[in-house]
Structures are given as structure tokens and as C-alpha cells.
Amino acid sequence: xxxxxxxxxxxxxxxxxxxxxxxxxxxxxxxxxxxxxxxxxxxxxxxxxxxxxxxxxxxxxxxxxxxxxxxxxxxxxxxxxxxxxxxxxxxxxxxxxxxxxxxxxxxxxxxxxxxxxxxxxxxxxxxxxxxxxxxxxxxxxxxxxxxxxxxxxxxxxxxxxxxxxxxxxxxxxxxxxxxxxxxxxxxxxxxxxxxxxxxxxxxxxxxxxxxxxxxxxxxxxxxxxxxxxxxxxxxxxxxxxxxxxxxxxxxxxxxxxxxxxxxxxxxxxxxxxxxxxxxxxxxxxxxxxxxxxxxxxxxxxxxxxxxxxxxxxxxxxxxxxxxxxxxxxxxxxxxxxxxxxxxxxxxxxxxxxxxxxxxxxxxxxxxxxxxxxxxxxxxxxxxxxxxxxxxxxxxxxxxxxxxxxxxxxxxxxxxxxxxxxxxxxxxxxxxxxxxxxxxxxxxxxxxxxxxxxxxxxxxxxxxxxxxxxxxxxxxxxxxxxxxxxxxxxxxxxxxxxxxxxxxxxxxxxxxxxxxxxxxxxxxxxxxxxxxxxxxxxxxxxxxxxxxxxxxxxxxxxxxxxxxxxxxx
Numbered sequence: 001x002x003x004x005x006x007x008x009x010x011x012x013x014x015x016x017x018x019x020x021x022x023x024x025x026x027x028x029x030x031x032x033x034x035x036x037x038x039x040x041x042x043x044x045x046x047x048x049x050x051x052x053x054x055x056x057x058x059x060x061x062x063x064x065x066x067x068x069x070x071x072x073x074x075x076x077x078x079x080x081x082x083x084x085x086x087x088x089x090x091x092x093x094x095x096x097x098x099x100x101x102x103x104x105x106x107x108x109x110x111x112x113x114x115x116x117x118x119x120x121x122x123x124x125x126x127x128x129x130x131x132x133x134x135x136x137x138x139x140x141x142x143x144x145x146x147x148x149x150x151x152x153x154x155x156x157x158x159x160x161x162x163x164x165x166x167x168x169x170x171x172x173x174x175x176x177x178x179x180x181x182x183x184x185x186x187x188x189x190x191x192x193x194x195x196x197x198x199x200x201x202x203x204x205x206x207x208x209x210x211x212x213x214x215x216x217x218x219x220x221x222x223x224x225x226x227x228x229x230x231x232x233x234x235x236x237x238x239x240x241x242x243x244x245x246x247x248x249x250x251x252x253x254x255x256x257x258x259x260x261x262x263x264x265x266x267x268x269x270x271x272x273x274x275x276x277x278x279x280x281x282x283x284x285x286x287x288x289x290x291x292x293x294x295x296x297x298x299x300x301x302x303x304x305x306x307x308x309x310x311x312x313x314x315x316x317x318x319x320x321x322x323x324x325x326x327x328x329x330x331x332x333x334x335x336x337x338x339x340x341x342x343x344x345x346x347x348x349x350x351x352x353x354x355x356x357x358x359x360x361x362x363x364x365x366x367x368x369x370x371x372x373x374x375x376x377x378x379x380x381x382x383x384x385x386x387x388x389x390x391x392x393x394x395x396x397x398x399x400x401x402x403x404x405x406x407x408x409x410x411x412x413x414x415x416x417x418x419x420x421x422x423x424x425x426x427x428x429x430x431x432x433x434x435x436x437x438x439x440x441x442x443x444x445x446x447x448x449x450x451x452x453x454x455x456x457x458x459x460x461x462x463x464x465x466x467x468x469x470x471x472x473x474x475x476x477x478x479x480x481x482x483x484x485x486x487x488x489x490x491x492x493x494x495x496x497x498x499x500x501x502x503x504x505x506x507x508x509x510x511x512x513x514x515x516x517x518x519x520x521x522x523x524x525x526x527x528x529x530x531x532x533x534x535x536x537x538x539x540x541x542x543x544x545x546x547x548x549x550x551x552x553x554x555x556x557x558x559x560x561x562x563x564x565x566x567x568x
Contacts, residue, residue: 116155130381140172144291164247340397414453419475
């Protein structure tokens with residue numbers, strides 16, 4: 001993984017010292033709340049419902065075992081013994097004290113971590129495919145390009161006070177988008193042209209929130225050397241014309257819609273013409289310097305087929321179930337990528353306690369070259385496991401409660417912290433997620449349903465990515481009471497053309513009704529689907545009406561009073 005240079009370390013250390021002084025001045029009353037707000041946000045600190053929340057950056061989701069141990073130390077020392085991994089491939093601590101936050105950041109700096117630009121109106125944490133560099137379907141390893149974009153965007157003087165937060169994702173996969181690239185402000189699709197050179201398809205204007213939009217590719221086959229200049233052209237246009245007078249219309253997706261894609265593209269190309277070949281043009285030497293940090297680990301030469309593994313799969317049904325759901329193919333023969341489920345029944349999706357953090361760090365060192373990845377689905381990945389060691393790893397994970405065989409299934413729920421923590425939330429989300437997990441705590445039933453995503457957000461900001469869940473749940477406030485709106489049909493495809501935003505089925509439901517409504521929808525799916533048909537495929541074929549009928553006609557369930565779905 002990328003290691004800090006002397007310059008990187010000095011920059012982070014100086015930022016911690018600067019922030020420590022800002023906190024001290026605020027606590028002495030020398031800074032007002034309004035003056036301190038942008039300063040703390042630039043360092044990842046929010047003031048939430050019960051306590052501050054500190055969001056740490058995990059660039060493109062990549063962690064070392066040493067860094068994971070530091071997260072465990074932070075959880076024990078300054079929080080309540082756990083952390084929450086997010087859909088941005090970051091981690092949040094929900095209970096630190098404001099006065100302790102400089103000490104936390106100073107400790108993190110010793111392991112090359114920080115919280116810079118994890119909040120505020122700036123370019124946020126750069127994200128990518130959690131299987132980057134190991135996936136067999138990958139055309140280009142996006143990690144060096146992610147680091148290139150991260151270094152360019154951090155402290156960029158033109159883009160420190162954008163109209164609103166700004167998110168960039170990269171992917172180099174061919175057949176599947178594991179980074180939800182189409183739902184970002186800028187999405188970069190890396191590929192190779194006919195001559196084998198790396199080129200980029202550039203997407204702009206995607207996003208979730210109050211107005212979910214699938215982004216549009218505005219430039220194809222851009223030589224990679226110009227990707228920073230082209231992103232700079234997009235950001236300059238957004239900085240100049242983005243709405244600062246209306247928080248709800250400040251994202252770039254609104255600007256793209258207002259100008260129209262064709263006009264927006266022309267404006268960007270005009271700006272790019274002034275930047276092309278300039279200071280932001282990347283060089284082969286710089287990319288090579290960065291890429292050196294992502295050299296392949298010392299893989300052993302192993303057979304692609306293992307008789308021992310086949311025997312273990314045949315002898316241990318639990319291991320076979322876990323292998324089918326949680327183990328992914330690897331580009332190097334004899335190896336596999338393993339997803340550790342943070343979604344066991346009875347726990348909040350994405351949460352991990354300090355003891356398990358330490359244990360996972362140990363497993364990373366033993367089985368995967370001391371490296372971990374965080375996924376958009378709030379799980380963890382050991383990306384480089386020898387197939388001969390999968391059975392031993394499974395047994396270790398079972399003892400830790402991290403071997404739930406549900407990756408990509410109904411109970412692999414994506415969920416934000418919601419009203420239990422977040423001051424923006426309209427409703428609690430964690431209790432609903434846990435109620436659904438308990439309702440469907442039948443591995444055979446869930447496995448029979450097949451690939452099916454369920455995403456939940458506690459408010460319209462969509463931190464749980466409910467818009468692109470096959471089943472989406474959104475918490476809404478109705479006259480001070482918590483209700484839940486259901487959407488169906490969201491999906492993340494391999495490209496913008498196949499990515500879909502879910503459709504609201506109708507008025508919202510009470511918290512007690514939600515598990516029964518989900519059960520009715522799933523029963524309808526089971527009755528209507530054809531062999532091997534996924535939920536979204538059945539929904540596309542038969543339409544929304546049968547599922548809506550099922551949801552609103554089950555005994556004892558009545559929808560809430562009429563409501564404005566757009567405003568909710």
C-alpha cells in the first residue's frame with residue numbers, strides 16, 4: 001500500500017498541531033461556534049445527537065494491520081470500545097470528547113492516518129473497488145490512480161470551499177461496478193484502448209440524497225495523463241456556478257440538470273482546453289512513483305485447483321456455504337479474496353469492537369500480507385488468502401462471529417447509524433435493520449432468495465444508499481413520529497446505463513410494520529420469479545404493481561396518511 005513520504009507526514013503532523021490550537025482557542029471562548037464549525041468539519045468532527053462524531057479517512061478503503069490496531073486503540077481509549085465502518089470506506093467513532101479529538105488525530109498520524117476532508121464542502125475520501133488489484137475481471141488496477149487523485153485533491157486551494165461536499169470514485173473492473181461509481185459527483189472508469197494504453201471514461205453529476213441521479217459519462221477515452229486536468233475543469237465549473245444560496249440544490253447533479261448534459265459538457269471542455277498540458281498533467285514518472293507502493297505481494301506458486309479444498313468443501317457444509325458467499329475469485333492461481341461479514345444477527349451493520357479489530361489485524365498478518373480493505377457494503381476484505389488456508393481462516397472467523405455466510409444476500413444489510421446517533425436523521429435505522437435480521441434469521445431461506453440487496457437510510461441524505469438497494473428503506477418524520485418509506489428496484493450495474501434508482505411503492509409504514517411488509521414483498525417475489533431470476537429481474541419483468549399490492553394488503557398493516565413522497 002502507499003506509504004507516506006516525509007512531505008506527507010509533515011503535512012499531516014502540521015495539520016494536527018493547527019487543529020489542536022483551534023480546539024484550544026474554541027474551548028477558551030476565543031472562537032464562536034460559527035467560526036469553529038468549518039475548522040472542525042475539515043478535520044472530520046461533527047456534533048451529533050449525543051456526542052461528537054469523528055470520521056477518519058481510509059483512502060480507497062485500504063488499511064494495514066498496524067492501522068487497524070490503532071483504530072482498536074482509539075476505540076478503547078477515547079470511545080466506547082467500537083467503531084462504525086461506513087459506505088464511504090471510512091470509519092466513524094460516535095462517542096469521542098471534543099477536547100480529546102486532537103490527541104486522537106495525533107495518535108492516528110503515527111500510523112499514517114488522518115481525518116482531513118472527511119467532511120465539509122471539499123473533495124471527500126476517494127473510493128474504489130475493494131477488490132482492486134486482485135479481481136480477475138479488472139482491466140486496470142485503480143489504486144495508483146486513486147492515490148494520484150487523492151494527492152491532487154487534498155488541500156487543493158481552489159476547491160477548499162465548494163458549494164457542497166464532493167465525492168469521486170474510480171473503478172477498473174470490466175463486468176461489475178463494486179464502487180457504485182455511477183452515483184458519484186465524478187466517476188472515473190479506467191480501461192485500456194485497442195493499443196493497450198490506459199484511458200478513462202469520465203462521469204459527472206451522479207449522486208443520492210434528496211434528488212437521486214445516475215451520472216452521465218461526458219468524456220470517453222481520455223488519456224489518463226489528463227484525468228486531473230479534466231476533473232479540475234469540472235470542479236472549476238461547479239465552483240463557479242454551483243448553487244450556494246440553497247443547500248438542497250447545491251450538489252453538482254443539480255447544476256448538470258440545470259444546464260443540460262450537452263451544455264455542461266461544452267462548458268467543461270472549454271475549461272479543459274485552457275488546462276490541457278498544464279501543471280495538473282500527470283507524468284509517467286509520478287505514476288510510477290506512486291504505483292511502487294502497490295506492487296504485488298510475494299505470492300506463493302500454488303496450484304489453481306486444490307484437492308484438499310474440494311474435500312473440505314464436501315465434508316463441511318457450513319464451510320461450503322461460507323465459501324460460496326464470502327469467497328471471491330483471485331487473479332493469481334491458488335489464491336482468493338475473502339469478505340468478513342460485519343452483519344451477524346443482533347449487531348448494528350458495520351460496527352466492529354476493539355477486540356475484534358485487534359483479532360482481524362492478527363488474521364490479516366497471518367493470512368493476507370497484513371492488509372485489509374473496507375467495502376461500500378460495510379464489510380471487510382482480506383484480499384490475498386491462499387486457498388489452502390481458507391478452511392483455517394473460516395474457523396478463526398467463526399470463533400469471532402465474522403463468518404456469517406450472507407455476502408450479497410438479504411441480511412447483508414447496508415445501514416447508516418440513523419436517529420440513534422445522527423442529528424440529521426428523521427428516524428432510527430439500526431433497530432429496523434436488526435428487526436429484519438431477526439425476522440429472516442434462517443440461512444436456508446435467505447440463501448434460496450439469492451442475490452438481493454437491502455439498504456436503509458435514516459434520512460434523505462442517503463448515507464445508507466437506500467436509492468440503489470434492490471429493496472430500499474428510508475426513515476421519514478410524520479408529525480413527530482418515525483415512519484419508513486419503501487423503494488424497490490434500485491441496482492448498481494457495471495455502467496451508468498445499467499444502474500437504477502429504486503421507485504417508491506407508496507405511503508410509508510410504521511416501524512413495527514416494516515418487517516412484515518418486507519416479508520410480504522419477498523413472498524410475492526418467491527411466487528413470481530422464474531428459475532435463477534434475481535429479485536430485480538423479476539421486478540423488471542412483472543412491474544411494481546404486484547409487490548405494491550402485497551405490501552398494502554397484508555393483515556394488520558395499513559399505510560400512513562397521505563404524504564408528499566418528494567419532500568419526505
